[in-house]
Amino acid sequence: MVKSEIIEKVNTFLIDELEIDPASIRPDANLKDDLDIDSLDFVDIAVLVERTFDFTIKAEDLMNVHTISEFYDYIETKA
């Protein structure tokens, strides 16, 4: 899967499912501080990743993922 497709799919579920303001989705946006994603949201992100990309991740895998850009990269390594 090419990176642009990953970015589009991630942004789509962040906006549609997590109801994050599209204007706040920037590559350097911090997931916790800028997007208010909390520990429970990470549980839901694991579900959305499985549904969108058909592989499973654990919420704790995301401990070292801080920005949206890092999240795209993380998905790319698994996809």
Add this chain to the structure above:
Amino acid sequence: MNRVVITGMGIYSTIGKNLDEVKESLYQGKSGIGFDPERKEMGFRSALTGIIEKPHLKGIIPRRERVGLAEQGEYAFLATNDALKYSGISEDFLNSREVGILYGNDSSAVPVVESYDLMNKKKDTSLLGSGYIFQSMNSTVSMNLAVIFKLKGINFTVSGACASGAHAIGIGFMMIKHGYQDCIVCGGAQEINAVSMASFDGLGAFSVDEKDPKKASKPFDAGRDGLIPSGGAATIILESYESAVRRGAPILGEILGYGFSSNGNHISVPNVEGPSASLVRSLKDADLKPEQIDYINAHATSTPVGDAAEAQAMTNIFGKKSIPISSTKSMTGHEMWMGGASEIIYSLLMAHNSFMAPNINFNTPDEHSANLDVITETREAPINIFLSNSFGFGGTNSTLIVKNCK
């Protein structure tokens, strides 16, 4: 001892999504019962159920506060939001005061079943998401509403079967009366879905008079053949009289007495002694004589044994044909965990508008209901003090006595 008043109310039910719609339905004797074909396909004896419009809360409350709400929690959010507005309770008040919540709820079946099915399919609990745990616990309503409305006082769910909502109000009344709290959100919520009602249907307690759903719930009628499950949510704001006056809140009613008892025998078959004890206790608590009650909102669910037992208990305490009585379950069906709270609101709406709602579908009395003044047509009459009964499985009984203050 503090006087305990009602300063707000809100409701989301099968006979209306707000107080005005509900008042009109009560006056018109309008039924909220319908037929759910899915239940027949699932093997139910009865497809009769209360029909309710599912709320859409996206855009009204944030996702994080929404995902933990089960169906009945959504109804309860809407009812509570309306009740707080009615009461004039601001965010500042909620932030600066210790407002509590005591809410009646006794099941949350759908999220339990859905998450179990998903677990079996995925074989990975990390794929169940963050919402099911907060939806599936019995305390789902009180835990979610306490977070959404930022409540800082007492916070728990009261599970007392079909008297849950009434006991929640009764316990709230005692907490405020004795000075432990100043203001408590009280109410009851009930899910409406096939999953939660399947095993109850299996007991054979539901009406199978499916030919005309709106005529199937007939409390006290000789031809009654069972209850009809229903639901929604109802919230009242209980407050000390001093607190209400201090902030200029509307005073809609005053709780005068709370009665309770337990039958101490069969899990599903009611008796006469238990409800009688609850009635006597409520009158004693309110320091009232039976003849001072103007209207009774009966528990009567349209089951043969239950209605007969309640009729006998009321005749024993109040005498023959002494006080006008109706069961609003003839219109709403049995709202179970919600009913004890909603029926306080139904009765208050009647009292505020000087009418008594009919016990629709009551055509032929039996030997016990013949001793009651069952209201068959809407009656224009003042209500100063009313009494409301709620009973439940395990023999739990409750009675609330309320004074109209409007």
